[in-house]
Structures are given as C-alpha cells and as structure tokens.
Amino acid sequence: MLIIAVGCKELPKDQDNPDSKPNIVVIYLDDLGYGDVGFNGSKVLKTPNMDRLANAGLRFTNGYATSATCTPSRYGLLTGKYPWREKDAKILPGTAPLIIGADQMTIPKMLKTKGYHTGVVGKWHLGLGDGKLDWNSKIVPSPNEVGFDYSFIMAATQDRVPTVYIKNGHVVGLDPKDPIYVDYDKNFPGEPTALDHPEMLRLKWDHGHNNSIVNGIPRIGFMKGGKSALWKDEQMADTFLKEAEDYVTAQKDGPFFLYYAMQQPHVPRTPNPRFVGKTGLGARGDVIAEADWCVGEFVRILDKQGLLDNTLIIFTSDNGPVLNDGYRDEAVEKNGDHTPWGPFRGGKYSLFDAGTHVPFFTYWKGKIQPGISDALVCQVDLLSSLADLVQSDIRTQDSEDLMDVFLGESQQGRSDLVLEATSRTAYRKGDWVMIPPHKGPAVNKSVNIELGNSEEYQLYNLKVDQGELNNLATSQKEKLQEMIAGYDQIVGKTEIKTEALELK
Structure with a gap:
C-alpha cells in the first residue's frame, strides 16, 4: 500500500524557503489485493482506517503497480522506469547486490534537489551491497546511496534471511562476537533447517520455505549467527510503525519524504497477539487488520504533529493477492466468501488483471475533494508527478506527469x-x-x-x-x-x- 503526503501544487515562489514546500509520505503495502479493503467493496474483511482515509480522498478504480511481484514493482515506483527494462529487476534473494544504479534517478534523489530530507522505513528488497556483502560491516551501497538520508529496513522479505533490521547500512543490535553469515546455496554445518528439524517449527511450510529456522519459522535461504540482532516477527509491524512515527516527528519542520513500506500481508503472516483471531479469516486477515490499525496510528501522528494540512496521501500495494504463498497458515481454509482479488482474474505472479490492478487512492486534507476517478494511473508515474509538484524539471522515460490527476483536477490519465x-x-x-x-x-x-x-x-x-x-x-x-x-x-x-x- 502506498501513502504519499504532499502539499499544494501551486507552491509559493520562494523555493528556497523550507516552510514553503510540502511533505511527502509513501505507504506501500505488500501483497494487498484490490478486494482486500472495504473501500473497494470488501464486506467480509473490515479496514475502517484505510476506508476513512480513502473515502475522504480520491479513489482510483484503475490504479496499477508496474509488476505482479515485489522487487520489480518497487523498482518501478522508486525509479520511474518500467522494471521489464532492467534485467535484474526480479524477485531477489537477500544477498543480491543493489539493482538501482548509483547514477540512476530516484524519487528521493529528485526531492533532495529541492531540499527534502528523505527516509525509508520497512521492506526494501532491491538488493544491498555490490556483490561482496559483509553483514558485519557497514553495507554499501544501501538505500542511503540512492537518495535516502535515513533508512531502517529489512534486506528482502520477512520469509528470507537475513532476519535482521538494517539502519543506515548497519545491522541493528549486532554483537561483533557473534557475526552473521548468509548463503542461499548451502547450509552452514550444524544449523537446523525445516527438513532436518520439523519438530522446531511453530509454523509449517507448504512449499519453498524449508531452509533456516528463525523464531520457529522456516525461511528461504541459510543463516548463521547474529542472535542478538534477530527480529521478533510478531513485533515487526509495531517496530516499523514506531520508526515511521519517529521519523515524521523528527522531521516535522520539513520538508521531508518518507517511503513507509509495510510488510503486511506478505508471508509469513505473524500478527501481534493483539490481532490474532480478530477477523476470522486466519493469519492473512489478521495481519491486514493489523496493517489497517498501523495506518490509523500513523495518520494520527501526522495529525498530532499538525502535518495533515500539508500532506498528500497516496495509498496502494506492490502487487495483487495470494493466499497460500508457502506456509500452512489457513489462509485458504479460512478465506470463506472473501475475494482478495476483487472482480478481477488472477493474483500475484499473474498477467491477468488482479496481478497488478491494486488499491490506490490519494488523500490531502482540504485540497483533494472526495470522489472516485476512473483515470488510468500507475506507480511508475509518481516520480515525474512529484517532480511537477515540487517544480522540478526532472523526468524519466516511462514516468508520466499525472499530478493533476492525482490531485483530482483532471480525469485524463495514461493512454x-x-x-x-x-x-x-x-x-x-x-x-x-x-x-x-x-x-x-x-x-x-x-x-x-x-x-x-x-x-x-x-x-x-x-x-x-x-x-x-x-x-x-x-x-x-x-x-x-x-x-x-x-x-x-x-x-x-x-x-x-x-x-x-x-x-x-
């Protein structure tokens, strides 16, 4: 899901005055389907906080991610370039090198030319390092080398190693006496896997997730060491939320750009105990309810800090939904009458519409009039559109300037x-x-x-x-x-x- 918080398009003439520039926030959910939200018609799964924001903003019935999988869609969003043009923009292992080039334009790079402080919190999955990755030293390049002043991320996905947080290129809480080693080809001697020690599992794997066990959950890839740095899965949503809240609080005098990339409802679905059983749809439904709460809490902080009047919110997902994506978490068995894909065919991994046709809305208190737009828009257009918003001349090949559409001033989207x-x-x-x-x-x-x-x-x-x-x-x-x-x-x-x- 994506939230963009931005200010007025008609900026004051004093471009060098930080107070004249709007803040921008992007919240991006992971595997959230078009039909997973109340504002797109879900009757079974309730998302009151998302709905409240969407219904007070501009909902897009034809909003698209660039890809039906995560790494490519994130690449397209940040670079304004179709991911199929980049051969390495595929689902990456946790050890992959950074696929955004040092000289490549990105949304945060563009905004930095206009005096913005830039931050990313949450899922990254665009690679780290240059191919010779040492998790026990400063990781370079990282998000900090492609435009972000501040980064607090996981390297890839929650189901892939390494299962640690990385802050500004450093693994958080790492004990140098217990270094981290990661490999996607072979296991480390003596390290338990799901195949060797199924008795250690609290979440059973179905396909593709039978390597290293961390917190009782089998992962993709092998990992050794770093015990003090391991994340706690059920606390991940709270951890990322606090980081996002702390960031906007610290940067409230602006202008700032935050890319808040939430991990829900990607597998493994590990809701905080506060949300277990909340929806009756199993872990998948519960983590969406958790994500909805996070959105509500995040917006509450923006409001508390007096930032909503100068904040545009665009909400979307990186690709379509999937139920069983490698773990036996009863997502299929408890789905019932819920239709995560909405009225569309397919889902994650698919060229049919549900693969890329995702939830998408813009919100800007007092600036965007509530309504529904049928205009064709895509996440790849955010770079050029935001460049227009902040009066930058920067554009990229595939990114169209649709700022008037995102603000509700035009219905003329992409052709x-x-x-x-x-x-x-x-x-x-x-x-x-x-x-x-x-x-x-x-x-x-x-x-x-x-x-x-x-x-x-x-x-x-x-x-x-x-x-x-x-x-x-x-x-x-x-x-x-x-x-x-x-x-x-x-x-x-x-x-x-x-x-x-x-x-x-």
Missing part, C-alpha cells in the same frame, strides 16, 4: 501501460488489455493462481468483462492488431509472428 509479471509483459490501452503469447504453465499450482500464459493472443475489454473471461482475439482482429502495434512500439516485436496466428 496506455505495459504491465509485467515475472519478466512476462502485457499491454493495456484504454479499456482494452492484450496479453501476447507466453510460454509456461497456465496455472501456478503451488499458489493456485492463473498466470495468463497461453500459446495464443488474448484480448479482453475490461469495461464489459472485468473478469477477463471472454477472449476477443479472434472476433476483434482489427483491435488486436492495433493493440499489438502499440505494444510493439514500446516493448519491441512480439516473439510469435501475427501471421502464424492468422490475424490478417
């Missing part, structure tokens, strides 16, 4: 958009979406999600077929050719020739 899921791409233009032929299974059986792969072109009209059930590629050949041409102009020629599919 088209290229979407991505695990290096496969699709194309949306207007109400139409075209998925070119892609090799691979039709369904990811581990997570029970349709991926959108087919040997044939797929063409859907989302205005009348939100569930993408009626493939019009055969009956609407002229429209298909138009979509292929638009796609090829951005991405390049499709792999399978149109002649082979009898499109002429």
Whole structure:
C-alpha cells in the first residue's frame, strides 16, 4: 500500500524557503489485493482506517503497480522506469547486490534537489551491497546511496534471511562476537533447517520455505549467527510503525519524504497477539487488520504533529493477492466468501488483471475533494508527478506527469501501460488489455493462481468483462492488431509472428 503526503501544487515562489514546500509520505503495502479493503467493496474483511482515509480522498478504480511481484514493482515506483527494462529487476534473494544504479534517478534523489530530507522505513528488497556483502560491516551501497538520508529496513522479505533490521547500512543490535553469515546455496554445518528439524517449527511450510529456522519459522535461504540482532516477527509491524512515527516527528519542520513500506500481508503472516483471531479469516486477515490499525496510528501522528494540512496521501500495494504463498497458515481454509482479488482474474505472479490492478487512492486534507476517478494511473508515474509538484524539471522515460490527476483536477490519465509479471509483459490501452503469447504453465499450482500464459493472443475489454473471461482475439482482429502495434512500439516485436496466428 502506498501513502504519499504532499502539499499544494501551486507552491509559493520562494523555493528556497523550507516552510514553503510540502511533505511527502509513501505507504506501500505488500501483497494487498484490490478486494482486500472495504473501500473497494470488501464486506467480509473490515479496514475502517484505510476506508476513512480513502473515502475522504480520491479513489482510483484503475490504479496499477508496474509488476505482479515485489522487487520489480518497487523498482518501478522508486525509479520511474518500467522494471521489464532492467534485467535484474526480479524477485531477489537477500544477498543480491543493489539493482538501482548509483547514477540512476530516484524519487528521493529528485526531492533532495529541492531540499527534502528523505527516509525509508520497512521492506526494501532491491538488493544491498555490490556483490561482496559483509553483514558485519557497514553495507554499501544501501538505500542511503540512492537518495535516502535515513533508512531502517529489512534486506528482502520477512520469509528470507537475513532476519535482521538494517539502519543506515548497519545491522541493528549486532554483537561483533557473534557475526552473521548468509548463503542461499548451502547450509552452514550444524544449523537446523525445516527438513532436518520439523519438530522446531511453530509454523509449517507448504512449499519453498524449508531452509533456516528463525523464531520457529522456516525461511528461504541459510543463516548463521547474529542472535542478538534477530527480529521478533510478531513485533515487526509495531517496530516499523514506531520508526515511521519517529521519523515524521523528527522531521516535522520539513520538508521531508518518507517511503513507509509495510510488510503486511506478505508471508509469513505473524500478527501481534493483539490481532490474532480478530477477523476470522486466519493469519492473512489478521495481519491486514493489523496493517489497517498501523495506518490509523500513523495518520494520527501526522495529525498530532499538525502535518495533515500539508500532506498528500497516496495509498496502494506492490502487487495483487495470494493466499497460500508457502506456509500452512489457513489462509485458504479460512478465506470463506472473501475475494482478495476483487472482480478481477488472477493474483500475484499473474498477467491477468488482479496481478497488478491494486488499491490506490490519494488523500490531502482540504485540497483533494472526495470522489472516485476512473483515470488510468500507475506507480511508475509518481516520480515525474512529484517532480511537477515540487517544480522540478526532472523526468524519466516511462514516468508520466499525472499530478493533476492525482490531485483530482483532471480525469485524463495514461493512454496506455505495459504491465509485467515475472519478466512476462502485457499491454493495456484504454479499456482494452492484450496479453501476447507466453510460454509456461497456465496455472501456478503451488499458489493456485492463473498466470495468463497461453500459446495464443488474448484480448479482453475490461469495461464489459472485468473478469477477463471472454477472449476477443479472434472476433476483434482489427483491435488486436492495433493493440499489438502499440505494444510493439514500446516493448519491441512480439516473439510469435501475427501471421502464424492468422490475424490478417
């Protein structure tokens, strides 16, 4: 989920006066589906704090992440560049080098040229170091080298090692006498894994999560040492919330930019005991309720510090939902009538719409009028849009300036958009979406999600077929050719020739 807190677009002429510039906050949830929130129609799962903010702001019915998985979508958001243009923008292990280049433009870098203090709190998952990572020394490069003045992060995901917090390039609470070692290829002698010691587990794994055990939870990857630095999973939400609150409190005189990247509802879902059983939907529902509470508490701090009048909030998620994503946490069994994917088809990992069509709204007390916008917007547009807001000339290739749309002053969003899921791409233009032929299974059986792969072109009209059930590629050949041409102009020629599919 994403929150952006910003001030007025028509800034005072005195650009060098810090008091004249708005604050900007981004809150980004992890795997939150379009249908997981009340403001998008959820009747089963309650999200009162998110709803209150959304209903007082501008809700986007066509808001998109750039990708159906986490690393690429975060890359697209921060850099304003389509992730499919970057070969390393894939789901990364915790030991991967930083994939944002030292000379690459980012939102925080752009804002720093306008005098902003910049911070990131929460999930990073864009790589760290330069390929020779030593967790026991200062980690360089880190978020601090790509535009952030302050960083308090986890390296990758909650289900991957290392299971430690990193503050400004240093592992928090590390005892030098107990150094950390991390490896994604082989285990360290004597270290227990889920395969060797299932009796140590308090959360059972289903697929892909059977390596090192930390806090009774099996992870992806192997880790040794660093006992004093290990995070406590059930306290993670509170830890990140306090860091976010402390940051805005310390920087309340502004201008500041905070990227608050929450970890919920990504696996392992470990709600604080205060939220266990709160929703009746199992751990997944409970961590969303926990996240909703965090949003409410964070906004309360903004209000307490007198910052809401000068704060724009944009709320979104890094990709669509998934139920069973590697742990047996009863997400499937207790889901009941809840529809995390909303009216759409697919989910996380999928080229179908639920993979990238996510919750998205902007809020700005007294500036944005409450309402609903059908404009097509994407997280990749935030860099250029925020640059316009702070009167910067910086723009990037794929990022469109939609600040008027985000403020509710225009309904003219993007004309088209290229979407991505695990290096496969699709194309949306207007109400139409075209998925070119892609090799691979039709369904990811581990997570029970349709991926959108087919040997044939797929063409859907989302205005009348939100569930993408009626493939019009055969009956609407002229429209298909138009979509292929638009796609090829951005991405390049499709792999399978149109002649082979009898499109002429």
